[in-house]
Amino acid sequence: MNLPSRNSRSHKGENGKVAVIAGSRDYTGAPALASKAALRTGSDLVKTLTSKDIQDTVASYSPNFIVRSYPGCYLSPNGVKPALELVRWADVTLMGPGLSKPDTEALKQIFQNSQTKWVIDADGIKPAIEVEVSNAIFTPHNGEVKYITDAYGSIESFVEQTGNVVVEKGSTDKIYSKNGVKENNTGTSAMTVGGTGDVLAGIIASLISQGLELQNAGYTGAVINGKAGERATETYGSGMLATDLIENIPGAMKNI
Numbered sequence: 274m275n276l277p278s279r280n281s282r283s284h285k286g287e288n289g290k291v292a293v294i295a296g297s298r299d300y301t302g303a304p305a306l307a308s309k310a311a312l313r314t315g316s317d318l319v320k321t322l323t324s325k326d327i328q329d330t331v332a333s334y335s336p337n338f339i340v341r342s343y344p345g346c347y348l349s350p351n352g353v354k355p356a357l358e359l360v361r362w363a364d365v366t367l368m369g370p371g372l373s374k375p376d377t378e379a380l381k382q383i384f385q386n387s388q389t390k391w392v393i394d395a396d397g398i399k400p401a402i403e404v405e406v407s408n409a410i411f412t413p414h415n416g417e418v419k420y421i422t423d424a425y426g427s428i429e430s431f432v433e434q435t436g437n438v439v440v441e442k443g444s445t446d447k448i449y450s451k452n453g454v455k456e457n458n459t460g461t462s463a464m465t466v467g468g469t470g471d472v473l474a475g476i477i478a479s480l481i482s483q484g485l486e487l488q489n490a491g492y493t494g495a496v497i498n499g500k501a502g503e504r505a506t507e508t509y510g511s512g513m514l515a516t517d518l519i520e521n522i523p524g525a526m527k528n529i
């Protein structure tokens with residue numbers, strides 16, 4: 274796979290800076306899965322913003338993480354300022370995995386006061402639709418798609434009206450953009466294990482941080498996620514974990 278070449282004069286951060294705003298008391302894994310996936314996909318720096326009560330837990334998962342926090346157990350109004358600072362630092366921000374019960378108004382303020390590229394997953398999807406976020410790629414599973422279709426009738430009209438990209442996840446992923454729909458059939462049924470969608474979101478964010486356009490990042494990310502899942506399934510079968518998938522990202526990237 275050809276990403277922008279790493280010339281000898283590149284400096285830290287030049288190969289992608291990703292912000293991950295994710296996690297809560299209810300989900301300590303999601304921010305780590307998304308952050309590690311972004312690093313394994315090749316971003317230089319990933320900064321993870323999560324709730325204070327799980328900051329040390331998430332940081333303890335890897336010395337490769339840079340973990341910041343806002344007070345409390347869930348995203349609330351006091352999370353807006355640190356979030357806006359992090360969004361300004363990053364090339365792209367992943368918002369949503371594991372937020373569980375975020376303060377919707379705070380989430381909307383972050384969207385409305387930022388000019389950036391977004392990957393929006395899980396609990397970030399509904400608020401983002403409601404404030405008409407643009408320059409974004411959404412990654413809903415079959416249950417989360419309803420937030421888009423309830424508001425726009427269909428995914429096609431959503432992408433047409435907003436210019437956003439949607440990866441509708443499933444055994445076949447469908448990547449919708451203004452240029453039409455592309456399908457990805459890579460992957461295995463072992464990938465229904467929890468966390469593989471958090472991993473996909475991290476992969477896509479990383480690709481955008483390394484210079485890919487939204488639609489290309491969505492399709493290529495889905496292919497990488499699936500190929501990494503195939504490799505992990507060869508080793509672990511139905512016992513495959515989302516963490517196994519992450520370790521297979523570099524190998525998967527070599528063969529696409």
Ligand SMILES: NC(=O)C1=CN([C@@H]2O[C@H](COP(=O)(O)OP(=O)(O)OC[C@H]3O[C@@H](n4cnc5c(N)ncnc54)[C@H](OP(=O)(O)O)[C@@H]3O)[C@@H](O)[C@H]2O)[C@@H](O)CC1
Binds near residue numbers: 370415
């Ligand atoms: N280790 C961690 O920290 C992990 C953290 N995670 C975080 O968990 C949060 C919730 O994620 P989630 O919506 O995927 O989970 P879950 O609460 O089962 O479903 C909620 C509702 O949606 C439905 N539904 C689900 N999938 C569906 C589908 N494919 N197609 C159709 N329907 C589907 C489901 O329906 P049901 O299965 O009950 O019939 C239920 O009604 C999210 O923030 C995520 O980031 C996860 O990534 C896992 C690992």
Ligand SMILES: Nc1ncnc2c1ncn2[C@@H]1O[C@H](COP(=O)(O)OP(=O)(O)O)[C@@H](O)[C@H]1O
Binds near residue numbers: 445446459468472
């Ligand atoms: N049968 C399958 N074959 C291939 N990939 C699958 C299959 N089922 C799910 N996936 C993949 O697994 C991921 C599931 O995403 P998601 O439901 O958000 O998981 P989670 O929220 O637990 O991380 C998606 O990337 C999807 O493409």
Ligand SMILES: [Mg+2]
Binds near residue numbers: 394395414470471
């Ligand atoms: Mg998910």
